[in-house]
Amino acid sequence: MTALKPAWTREEFEAQLRAKGQSYHIHHPFNVKMNAGECSKEQIRGWVLNRFYYQWIIPIKDAAVMSNCQDRETRRRWISRILDHDGFGEYKTDTECGGLEAWTRLGLAVGLDRETLWSLKQVEPSVKFACDAYVNFARQQPWQEAICSSLTEMFAPQIHKDRLATWPTHYPWIESAGLHYFRSRIPLAQRDVDHGLEVTLNHFTTRAQQERALDILQFKLDILWSMLDGIERAYPV
Numbered sequence: 001m002t003a004l005k006p007a008w009t010r011e012e013f014e015a016q017l018r019a020k021g022q023s024y025h026i027h028h029p030f031n032v033k034m035n036a037g038e039c040s041k042e043q044i045r046g047w048v049l050n051r052f053y054y055q056w057i058i059p060i061k062d063a064a065v066m067s068n069c070q071d072r073e074t075r076r077r078w079i080s081r082i083l084d085h086d087g088f089g090e091y092k093t094d095t096e097c098g099g100l101e102a103w104t105r106l107g108l109a110v111g112l113d114r115e116t117l118w119s120l121k122q123v124e125p126s127v128k129f130a131c132d133a134y135v136n137f138a139r140q141q142p143w144q145e146a147i148c149s150s151l152t153e154m155f156a157p158q159i160h161k162d163r164l165a166t167w168p169t170h171y172p173w174i175e176s177a178g179l180h181y182f183r184s185r186i187p188l189a190q191r192d193v194d195h196g197l198e199v200t201l202n203h204f205t206t207r208a209q210q211e212r213a214l215d216i217l218q219f220k221l222d223i224l225w226s227m228l229d230g231i232e233r234a235y236p237v
């Protein structure tokens, strides 16, 4: 009989989750190429167009998390994620416009038009399947597991900062206002991660549960990685 492994402490568990950053899509060859200034206009447009589908599903995924969540305090905090992306009110400020609109501005800045983006018609099937797998996971699994899967956001501030640091030099043809989305996400991602980690560290407490959390995070990392695989294949040059 194998002895039960002891649970990791909160600190050890968080370190294990953070160590998963080594398979974040920041290391995907397409992302490395993009931030090294080696992508063509077509490749940048292809990435923006396909990544729009991820932006599209995020608020739907967050609504799925809420629909499964029995805890009012969690819902009170989670709801802001939907507003972050869909916006609210009168479209008077960047915050009211929301992330989908900011991503649209990025699309316009790289030379795509709104109709092409919002029709979703040119999204690669493999990118669509990968994103839909994330929504389905949130619909079908307990809300704590769906929240754990959002923890790839731990690694997102760096990828946004990399784009802000490299794109203006490498891709001067992109109007700088188009990069607002990346700037806006840095503080929001930090707030999301604080909440996501709190839920995850509180919920997954036995060693078996903690290992399950690592598998969930890997599943989400694989979604992001496969999206870039699909984009790289569709836009080879």
Ligand SMILES: O=C(O)c1cc(C(=O)O)c2c(n1)C(=O)C(=O)c1cc(C(=O)O)[nH]c1-2
Pocket (backbone or CB within 6 Å): 058, 099, 149, 150, 151, 152, 153, 154, 155, 156, 159, 160, 185, 224
């Ligand atoms: O540009 C990126 O590489 C990237 C990655 C991720 C992520 O790690 O899931 C998110 C975002 N951006 C992002 O902008 C965003 O709003 C977001 C929400 C979530 C989530 O899982 O709920 N991930 C991400």
